[in-house]
Amino acid sequence: MGKKVTYQCDKCDYSAHISGGRDVGMIVKTNTYVCYICKEIVDVITEYWTDVTPDESAIGKCPKCNSSENLKEWDNKKCPCPKCNGTMKDSPETEITMWD
Numbered sequence: 001m002g003k004k005v006t007y008q009c010d011k012c013d014y015s016a017h018i019s020g021g022r023d024v025g026m027i028v029k030t031n032t033y034v035c036y037i038c039k040e041i042v043d044v045i046t047e048y049w050t051d052v053t054p055d056e057s058a059i060g061k062c063p064k065c066n067s068s069e070n071l072k073e074w075d076n077k078k079c080p081c082p083k084c085n086g087t088m089k090d091s092p093e094t095e096i097t098m099w100d
């Protein structure tokens with residue numbers, strides 16, 4: 001099952017509800033990327049588990065702007081904020097969403 005947690009920047013008010021790294025759901029594998037167009041941290045579908053790929057066009061793209069050009073794997077050790085270069089911290093208090 002995939003799960004997401006909320007990361008909150010320690011300098012600005014940006015927060016992101018993301019997996020924070022490689023994650024595996026029932027039908028998809030995702031990884032967490034930074035989109036330089038949106039300046040957002042996003043979970044990107046990297047692979048489908050199923051034999052039949054339901055929507056191949058969704059693989060490897062930012063779910064917000066639908067572009068694959070400006071994605072870079074998010075460094076989940078340093079956890080940089082895409083807005084201000086602060087540090088994103090995951091807060092264990094926040095709800096964890098099971099996304100499938």
Ligand SMILES: [Zn+2]
Nearest residue numbers: 009012081084
């Ligand atoms: Zn920030």
Ligand SMILES: [Zn+2]
Nearest residue numbers: 035038062065
């Ligand atoms: Zn984007």
